[in-house]
Amino acid sequence: MVDEEFCVYWLNNIRGIGNVKISELIAIFGSACGVYNAGEQELKDAMFGSTVRFSHSDYDNLIECRNAEWVRREYESLAAKQISFTYPGRADYPMRLGMIYDAPHILYYKGHLPDNAPSVAIIGARACSAYGRQIAEMFGRELARAGVQVVSGLATGIDTFGQRASAEAGGRTFAVLGSGVDVCYPQSNIGLYADTMIRGGILSEYPPGTKPSPGNFPVRNRIISALSDVVVVVEARRRSGTLITVDAALEQNKDIMAVPGRVGDVLSEGCNYLLKQGAHVVTQTRDILGILGINIINKKEKNNIVLASEEEKVYGSICLIPKSIDIIIEETHLTPLRVCEILLNLELKDMIEQVSHNYYVRKMCDNGD
Amino acid sequence: MFSRILCGNVRGVVPDIVAVEVDVQNGLPGFDMGGILAAEVRESKERVRVALKNSGLNPRPRRVTVNISPANLPKQGTGYDLAIAVGTLCAEDMFDSASVNGMMIMGELSLDGSVRAVRGILPCVLEARRRGLKRCIIPSDNMPECRVVDGIEILGADSLKAVIDYLSGDYTALHKGEYVPYNSTAAEAKYDDYSDVCGQEAAVRASLIAAAGMHNILYMGAPGSGKTMMARRIAGILPGLTEEESLEVTQIYSIAGLLDSSEGLITKPPYRSPHHTITTVGLIGGGSRLSPGEITLAGHGVLFLDELTEFRSATLDAMRQPLEDGEVVIVRNSGTYRFPARFMLVAAMNPCKCGFYPDRSRCTCTDAQILNYRARISRPLLDRFDMCVHVSPVRHEAITLNNNSRSRCDTGHVRRGRDYVMSSEDMRERVIQARQIQGQRGVLNSQLTAGELERYCGLGSEERELAGRIWDKMGLTARGYYRILRVARTIADLEGSSSVRCSHIGEAVAYRNG
Known part of the structure; x- marks a missing residue:
């Protein structure tokens, strides 16, 4: 009369009953269906005899939900919202996810689920620098070209830049949300949200419609790390959510890679700390591919652009840290008129980028250097 | 007995010549005035009565009726006192009424009978000349601003007594104004110099360009980077005003009562920097008295808005139309008033709330906060800035270089280290040259x-x-x-x-x- 799929959905939508309690119930009754079809006395005995502390309201909620019309209604409305879900035991449930001890009992998704191809999490600070942005974009782009899946959290900053670059390069990218899969947070990322849905998938363990609440994010971080083989930290402060993901990844026995930064840069403190703790140093995409065991033929394109000496001077003065036009003028001893002209030329040649008004950075060349 | 004295009236920034009509007759003693008068004009009767007494001219208690014609226009200001006093005496036949023909009389009376300066003299004198009047009597303190007015005899009065003596035939009682041809360098205002700026060549260069073409410019930069310093110096490199511009600016300052009595004409471009708590009326002009706003006072000069994001957005947006049209049109039930508003808008703001963006090691603002902060300035207003330049913080080397090895070389450039730094003087010269080329295009x-x-x-x-x-x-x-x-x-x-x-x-x- 009821199928396992509905029972899983039902079991995961009872107020007060979370991942741990669900695990316990499934352990006792064998499956979600078993829980659904269990008699009241049977349930009572099982719940209050268990080592997990079930409360009386848990029991009441469970009984009430069993007969509730809304569960059925919402279950049936999933298809209209183009939301699917998977659960442990199904063939499409990501294998990597099943290997962690607190794997979610349900994983909603829009788009596709990640497959067993190599995948990498690109994570980092929300308020990142232009340097972090360039590196995240480089990794995203080049990993996409190497056929590596990119997993992240759709947060602003590093997450966004890595995922967007991957999506734009035609790669598969997956976002694990701390809200329902139909809630785009932050809203400003709606474009990337839509792209990700087409190119890869939006995943979440929270029921559709769940608002992003601060407590959800650290919890979903374990899914980000679980879904990836390697976690790459591009930029992180010493105390940050990024390091929570890293902790989860360490528990799951994943490889951690960190991009080194300058000593004293607050945005690199987290990375440098990880390196000190033994994380792998990553300075180019090939480092990541190496850990993944992927060998790509190194077809390094020769940089054929030849710069005039004054251009070389200006280009040489620009680095990965945003530098203002005043400083460039001071360092090159050229006239403002000339510097402006050269900057425009370099910008048109795609060699530098204006990150904020009158602030310039070098554009990262592909393949590492 | 009836007399008629011409007097000036300013409404908005438009001068007008009105007639003060005084009738004195027998009857119950009294003093009545009419013609839509503001409070200070109505109070004039007490000043006139006491000033006449204290000048030793004791009019008999008679019934005095004053009308300021045309009676349907609102009158304001204190310039009517002298005309009313003279009109009363004229109606009493104290002197020949022919002596006030073709003459405009303006001035405020003090209780002791001395004449005090009033606002709006220059526009009224120019209007009197346009109407073909022969001479005008004005307060001596207002004489400097009327120096360049030719073709009308200007007489400066110190006291009511002197005016009556003059009208009775003692032509030495009043100071005769002397015509001084316009000279834009007559008064060199002191501005800070660009050679004080350390490094920041792009910002200095941008200032030069902005001044040369009167482009509106926005300075962005961290707190303490010198945005304000840069902006303050801009007025100093603008060329002096032409006679026409100077007259326009001085007239407005005269009306606003901001003229320094010793200074005469304003020959340097004005520089106005209102605080960000300014109201819309304060910026645009208007109010019940129709006074000119900051954008009008900055005419042909610089309006500097420091901390642009702190201004109320409605106040800033009210500038959009004047920025486009070069004038602000204010419509009230008493009529439509046009204030000129051709100015160079210079503004400074931080790139984000903490001010350090894009230096991410110091700026902790989120992207959303930065966008929010910038959204305080509406896009249409930002579109009216032709130029935007980032002022980066001064580095220590630049400051030490500036102090240790500065010397002036032959060309007038200030030498600092191995670079030449432009002084405001050179910059002004270059601006003037560029303006001449633009002048040819008109x-x-x-x-x-x-x-x-x-x-x-x-x-x-x-x-x-x-x-x-x-x-x-x-x-x-x-x-x-x-x-x-x-x-x-x-x-x-x-x-x-x-x-x-x-x-x-x-x-x-x-x-x-x-």
Whole structure:
């Protein structure tokens, strides 16, 4: 009369009953269906005899939900919202996810689920620098070209830049949300949200419609790390959510890679700390591919652009840290008129980028250097 | 017995000649006034009565009726006192009424009978000349501002007694004004000098360009980087006002009562920097007295808005129309008033709330906060800035170089280390040269229309190709493109180039806004 799929959905939508309690119930009754079809006395005995502390309201909620019309209604409305879900035991449930001890009992998704191809999490600070942005974009782009899946959290900053670059390069990218899969947070990322849905998938363990609440994010971080083989930290402060993901990844026995930064840069403190703790140093995409065991033929394109000496001077003065036009003028001893002209030329040649008004950075060349 | 004295009245910034009619007759003693009078005009009767008594002229208690005609126009200001006093005496036959023919009389009376300065003398005197009046009596303290007015006899009065003596035939009782031809360098105002600025060459250069073409400019930068310092110096490199501009500016200052009585005409471009708590009326003008706002007071000069994001957005947005039209039109039930408002808008703001963006090691603002902060300035207003330049914090080397090895070389440039630094004087000279070129075209570069740009900024094939690439790369709009061309034209004028070249476009792009 009821199928396992509905029972899983039902079991995961009872107020007060979370991942741990669900695990316990499934352990006792064998499956979600078993829980659904269990008699009241049977349930009572099982719940209050268990080592997990079930409360009386848990029991009441469970009984009430069993007969509730809304569960059925919402279950049936999933298809209209183009939301699917998977659960442990199904063939499409990501294998990597099943290997962690607190794997979610349900994983909603829009788009596709990640497959067993190599995948990498690109994570980092929300308020990142232009340097972090360039590196995240480089990794995203080049990993996409190497056929590596990119997993992240759709947060602003590093997450966004890595995922967007991957999506734009035609790669598969997956976002694990701390809200329902139909809630785009932050809203400003709606474009990337839509792209990700087409190119890869939006995943979440929270029921559709769940608002992003601060407590959800650290919890979903374990899914980000679980879904990836390697976690790459591009930029992180010493105390940050990024390091929570890293902790989860360490528990799951994943490889951690960190991009080194300058000593004293607050945005690199987290990375440098990880390196000190033994994380792998990553300075180019090939480092990541190496850990993944992927060998790509190194077809390094020769940089054929030849710069005039004054251009070389200006280009040489620009680095990965945003530098203002005043400083460039001071360092090159050229006239403002000339510097402006050269900057425009370099910008048109795609060699530098204006990150904020009158602030310039070098554009990262592909393949590492 | 009846008399009629001409007097000046200013409404908004438009002067008018009105007639003070005084009738004195027998009857119950009294003093009545009519003609839509503001409080200070109505209070005039007490000042006049006491001043007459204290001047030793004791009029008999009679029934006095005063009307200021045309009676349907509102009158305000204290300039009527002297005309009412003289009119009363004239109606009493104290002197020959023919002696006030073709004469305008203005001035405020003190209780002791002395004449005090009033606002709006210069526009009234000019209006009197236009109407063909022969002479006018004004307070002596207002004499300096009327020095350049030729073709009308100007007499300065110290006291009511002196005026009566003059009208009774003692022609030495009043000071005769002397005509002094206009000289823009007559009064050199003291401005801070650009050679005080350390490094920051791009910002200084942008200031030069902005001044040369009267382009509105926005300085962005961290707190303490010197945005305000840069902006304060801009007025100092603008060329002096022409006679026509000077008269316009001085008239407005005269009406606003901001004229320094010893100074005479304003020959330097005004510099106004209102605090960000200013009201819309304070900025735009208006109010019940129809006083000119800061944008009018900054006419032909600089309006500097420091901490632009702190201004109320409704107040800032009210500037959009005046920025476009060069005048502000204020409509009240008593009529429509036009205030001139042709000024250069200079503004400074932080790039984000903490001020350190894009230095991410110091700035902790989130992207959303930065966007929110910038959204305080509406896009249409930002669009009216032709130029935007980032002022980066001064580095220590620049400061030490500035203090240790500064010397002036032959060309007037200040030498600092191995670089030459421009002083305000050189910059002004270059601005004047660029303005002369613009003068030949008859329009300032910042006011070039699309059609005029086509005519004056003809691009060669190389420049056209570059412009196309910039357009594609930066996603320009037509408006943004024209802004770049206007600035490029100014740069070309500064470099003495007749055509706009790639390098000029390149620099204009670096200072583009948005």
